[in-house]
Amino acid sequence: MAANDPQPNPVSGNVLLYERPEPLDARRHGNLGLSKTDKPFGFVAKQHFVPLHVGEFGPASVNYPIIFAGEARAPLAVVGITAGENLFVAEDGGYRPGVYVPAFIRRYPFVGALDEVAQKMVVCIDRASDLWIEGGGDVPLFENGQPTEFTKSCIEFCGQFDADRRQTDLFVKMLTDLDLFESRQTTFTPRMAEGVAGEPQLVAEFFGVSEEKLKALPTDKFLELRDNGGLGQIYAHLISLFCWDRLVAESLTRRGQTL
DSSP: OOTTTSSSSOOEOOOOOOOEEEEEEHHHHHTTEOOOOOOOOOGGGGOSSEOOOGGHHHHTTTTTTTEEEETTTTTEEEEOOOOOTTOOOOTTSOTTTTTTHHHHHHTTTTEEEETTTEEEEEEEEETTTTEEEOOOEEHHHHHHHHOHHHHHHHHHHHHHHHHHHHHHHHHHHHHHTTTTEEEEEEEEOOBOTSBBBBEEEEEEEEEEEOOOHTTTTTTHHHHHHHTTTTTHHHHHHEEEEEEEHHHHHHHHHTTTTTO
């Protein structure tokens, strides 16, 4: 919080990409607006993975490997092979045409956060974003002290985002309870100058659904996954892993290398 900020910031927690979240407030942000740009994604240009909701697995699987990471088995869309490189964001801040943009990116610079004083979730904005303009900008947040239709739609989007996150938590818990996760790796084999294959190189280690464990499920559990929609999401995750080769190839091409 800046030293001259007239109000305390009661929100807590750290969220990827958000540097200075502030609860959305008509008094504090009544003169604030967003700049209107066709290339607004520069903020994620150096992020090589993005959180993903289970409902996004289908459209995301066409473009990104979908993995599960950490103790929480958090679902992530892999958007780059090396730290600091997003292969889908151009230098001018544009997102690659025709590619699915995860909701986590589309939500920015709005976010839900915990208000420790009121003990409830509130909608915040990342005040550190360079998308903001004092004086209303191209898209004002408030008019006559009331949220604009744009702001209302962003608040609604954040509410749906949090609901989707809770659904994702339930999905991950279901996979954990069924013991379907396994540790996985993805590698590539470089070609040497003389055309022979080099030593396999490790690209990433992550958690994924085990196809063997899935096949070994009791019939009633398998049918339960089919009926509650979980099976389709699992297949989307498994199919998405074929995107690793394309991502590796593109990353190497940028460096003047080949598979």
